[in-house]
Amino acid sequence: MDNPTIKEIALRAGVSKSTVSRIISGKGYSSPEARDKVLALIEELQYKPNAVARAMVSQRTHNIGVLLYRRDHPIASHPFYGKIVDAILLAAASLNYSVFVTTDHDMSYRSADFMMEKRVDGLILISRLQQNVIDHITKFGVPYVMVNGSTDVDGVIHIVNQDEEGGRLVAEHLTRTGHDRIFVIAGPQTHRSHHLRFKGFMTCMALSGIEVPEAAVRYAETSTFAEGYDIMSRQWGPFRAGRYSAIFATNDMLALGAMKFLLEQSVRIPEQISVVGFDDIDFAAMFAPSLTTVKVDAGEMGRQSIKLLDQLIRQEPNVAHPSQLQPKLIVRQSTK
Amino acid sequence: MDNPTIKEIALRAGVSKSTVSRIISGKGYSSPEARDKVLALIEELQYKPNAVARAMVSQRTHNIGVLLYRRDHPIASHPFYGKIVDAILLAAASLNYSVFVTTDHDMSYRSADFMMEKRVDGLILISRLQQNVIDHITKFGVPYVMVNGSTDVDGVIHIVNQDEEGGRLVAEHLTRTGHDRIFVIAGPQTHRSHHLRFKGFMTCMALSGIEVPEAAVRYAETSTFAEGYDIMSRQWGPFRAGRYSAIFATNDMLALGAMKFLLEQSVRIPEQISVVGFDDIDFAAMFAPSLTTVKVDAGEMGRQSIKLLDQLIRQEPNVAHPSQLQPKLIVRQSTK
DNA sequence: TCCGGCTGTGAGACCGTTCCCACATGAGAC
DNA sequence: GTCTCATGTGGGAACGGTCTCACAGCCGGA
Numbered sequence: 001m002d003n004p005t006i007k008e009i010a011l012r013a014g015v016s017k018s019t020v021s022r023i024i025s026g027k028g029y030s031s032p033e034a035r036d037k038v039l040a041l042i043e044e045l046q047y048k049p050n051a052v053a054r055a056m057v058s059q060r061t062h063n064i065g066v067l068l069y070r071r072d073h074p075i076a077s078h079p080f081y082g083k084i085v086d087a088i089l090l091a092a093a094s095l096n097y098s099v100f101v102t103t104d105h106d107m108s109y110r111s112a113d114f115m116m117e118k119r120v121d122g123l124i125l126i127s128r129l130q131q132n133v134i135d136h137i138t139k140f141g142v143p144y145v146m147v148n149g150s151t152d153v154d155g156v157i158h159i160v161n162q163d164e165e166g167g168r169l170v171a172e173h174l175t176r177t178g179h180d181r182i183f184v185i186a187g188p189q190t191h192r193s194h195h196l197r198f199k200g201f202m203t204c205m206a207l208s209g210i211e212v213p214e215a216a217v218r219y220a221e222t223s224t225f226a227e228g229y230d231i232m233s234r235q236w237g238p239f240r241a242g243r244y245s246a247i248f249a250t251n252d253m254l255a256l257g258a259m260k261f262l263l264e265q266s267v268r269i270p271e272q273i274s275v276v277g278f279d280d281i282d283f284a285a286m287f288a289p290s291l292t293t294v295k296v297d298a299g300e301m302g303r304q305s306i307k308l309l310d311q312l313i314r315q316e317p318n319v320a321h322p323s324q325l326q327p328k329l330i331v332r333q334s335t336k
Numbered sequence: 337m338d339n340p341t342i343k344e345i346a347l348r349a350g351v352s353k354s355t356v357s358r359i360i361s362g363k364g365y366s367s368p369e370a371r372d373k374v375l376a377l378i379e380e381l382q383y384k385p386n387a388v389a390r391a392m393v394s395q396r397t398h399n400i401g402v403l404l405y406r407r408d409h410p411i412a413s414h415p416f417y418g419k420i421v422d423a424i425l426l427a428a429a430s431l432n433y434s435v436f437v438t439t440d441h442d443m444s445y446r447s448a449d450f451m452m453e454k455r456v457d458g459l460i461l462i463s464r465l466q467q468n469v470i471d472h473i474t475k476f477g478v479p480y481v482m483v484n485g486s487t488d489v490d491g492v493i494h495i496v497n498q499d500e501e502g503g504r505l506v507a508e509h510l511t512r513t514g515h516d517r518i519f520v521i522a523g524p525q526t527h528r529s530h531h532l533r534f535k536g537f538m539t540c541m542a543l544s545g546i547e548v549p550e551a552a553v554r555y556a557e558t559s560t561f562a563e564g565y566d567i568m569s570r571q572w573g574p575f576r577a578g579r580y581s582a583i584f585a586t587n588d589m590l591a592l593g594a595m596k597f598l599l600e601q602s603v604r605i606p607e608q609i610s611v612v613g614f615d616d617i618d619f620a621a622m623f624a625p626s627l628t629t630v631k632v633d634a635g636e637m638g639r640q641s642i643k644l645l646d647q648l649i650r651q652e653p654n655v656a657h658p659s660q661l662q663p664k665l666i667v668r669q670s671t672k
Numbered sequence: 673t674c675c676g677g678c679t680g681t682g683a684g685a686c687c688g689t690t691c692c693c694a695c696a697t698g699a700g701a702c
Numbered sequence: 703g704t705c706t707c708a709t710g711t712g713g714g715a716a717c718g719g720t721c722t723c724a725c726a727g728c729c730g731g732a
Contacts, residue, residue: 005719017720022720049719050453054720056720057686063454077419089411100399102425287623288596288623352712358690367709388688389687392718393689393716
């Protein structure tokens with residue numbers, strides 16, 4: 001039942017464990033006879049090298065940790081972050097890394113410390129990590145990259161979308177399609193991406209000479225569907241009065257929540273109100289009507305993150321900081 | 337930069353590594369003076385025990401592997417399986433397990449073998465694993481549990497929903513609300529849950545004396561949104577003619593796809609057609625109109641799976657096979 | 673003939689823990 | 703005064719690999 005060891009193989013093959021090791025790793029000399037015998041035994045005994053023992057001597061586990069911060073529940077199943085995780089999993093496998101996925105709550109150091117005990121080769125930090133957690137991790141001296149984090153930290157590889165540009169794309173699309181009374185639902189401004197999307201949008205609107213008054217902006221506490229729905233329900237008065245012709249929400253969840261409320265009030269989208277979101281989560285395309293949004297390439301974020309992390313781990317000389325990802329406007333049924 | 341070792345601590349504290357080890361583990365004797373000194377050094381040097389070395393001697397890694405099978409892309413981000421993974425992650429952390437998440441494609445042994453090399457303490461298999469993969473894993477002698485797998489395997493702990501009962505709930509709900517012309521979209525019948533949901537539904541309908549003719553059933557190749565949409569678009573003729581008053585799809589994705597198509601044809605839901613899904617993924621509640629469905633407690637599945645796996649790992653004498661989870665009908669806007 | 677290089681092999685240190693065992697000290701029982 | 707027993711400590715094997723080193727043959731060239 002127990003896993004056979006290299007010693008076991010050596011014993012049966014009548015050679016030393018050094019020889020077996022050499023044959024397995026393929027470096028150093030070995031005679032064809034020894035090779036055949038050992039290889040046959042490996043097959044027969046279903047020998048699987050013990051990665052723990054290997055890690056012990058090589059000081060490399062070939063494991064990496066993914067840390068997600070969670071406040072509002074969804075984590076792996078989050079429609080956006082889940083996509084990043086998926087891409088990481090796939091890309092990591094192709095580079096022979098195994099991935100610990102872990103979700104840090106209540107901003108403790110617990111998961112991070114845990115990953116350190118496990119001696120991961122590197123870390124990927126996703127979403128909003130508190131600054132103190134980042135400082136804590138930095139002290140370990142383990143390579144890490146951030147993905148779509150809440151803030152930029154100097155010198156840290158940070159994979160992000162060109163969110164400001166994305167905001168601009170939205171403004172452009174809405175103004176070009178004739179909207180000038182736009183309501184904005186701005187997600188948590190403490191988060192880099194919500195902030196920049198909002199900023200990019202506002203800047204571009206100002207440049208177009210279209211005013212977005214203070215009253216037309218609502219700041220959301222969270223970036224959830226429920227929050228979008230709530231905000232819209234509280235704004236129902238002005239909307240019924242025809243004050244606005246379009247809505248921009250800084251992420252899809254907020255946009256969909258808002259849409260849901262409007263549809264329940266029998267508002268026709270896009271005939272009466274146009275809606276634009278941001279992220280292009282799967283559900284954006286599935287909603288009825290489907291949501292016009294800005295695509296953030298979560299898959300590419302995941303792939304880049306582990307590619308860069310791998311370079312850091314292997315200590316490649318000059319790891320290029322990645323360029324920000326290009327957002328892309330996706331026009332669907334919710335705008336006209 | 338390098339992590340301090342127990343030896344380092346011992347040297348600085350002027351004691352042997354045995355003593356340090358004893359103090360850290362808390363078993364065996366140690367003097368208060370030694371304890372103070374060692375504990376202070378641990379704090380000062382930020383000593384973190386090396387889990388790799390620990391695993392080496394204890395033959396327990398405290399790592400578990402989660403294997404997901406993926407054919408159609410979504411994995412961690414899958415609205416249903418992602419929920420299970422989330423619950424696993426949380427529950428595992430509370431039992432001090434770290435979790436490797438891995439996604440097996442093209443039914444290879446690769447991920448499974450990889451997990452074995454990493455010497456995980458146990459495995460959780462989610463969704464459709466091919467029988468040969470299961471056999472392969474069984475040979476390792478590593479404890480594992482299945483969650484919502486495609487087939488029941490004898491003697492294997494398998495955490496599933498009472499899908500047949502769920503199908504019954506749907507039939508009951510639809511007949512009670514006066515529907516007798518029901519169209520069914522049945523997901524892949526090779527998958528246990530789709531099959532049982534369908535079977536439970538049909539059995540109950542037959543008992544109610546309401547016929548569901550062959551022509552009113554369409555079998556889906558996959559269980560995706562796109563498939564639901566496609567199937568409905570191909571059935572548009574009969575629907576337009578008013579042939580059916582309700583739809584039951586064996587999961588939410590299929591149901592939502594179907595609804596999306598109907599809404600695009602300006603069909604009013606539920607006034608003209610009622611729709612019922614199965615799973616209660618997050619989107620079901622968010623869709624407009626929100627979807628009546630049967631809730632499958634993915635969170636509970638995740639929690640049970642690691643609880644049971646832990647018992648298997650710790651070799652507790654009699655691990656009770658879990659009872660199937662109770663499904664619950666959730667009536668929302670899509671039915672009347 | 674001797675020497676150097678290539679081929680093939682095994683002994684043993686090492687990675688960072690845990691744990692068993694030996695041993696030393698002091699107190700209390702007889 | 704010896705014999706326990708509790709307390710405290712350190713040495714060293716073991717876990718399963720990798721890797722360095724020493725060494726033994728053999729061949730060819732000087």
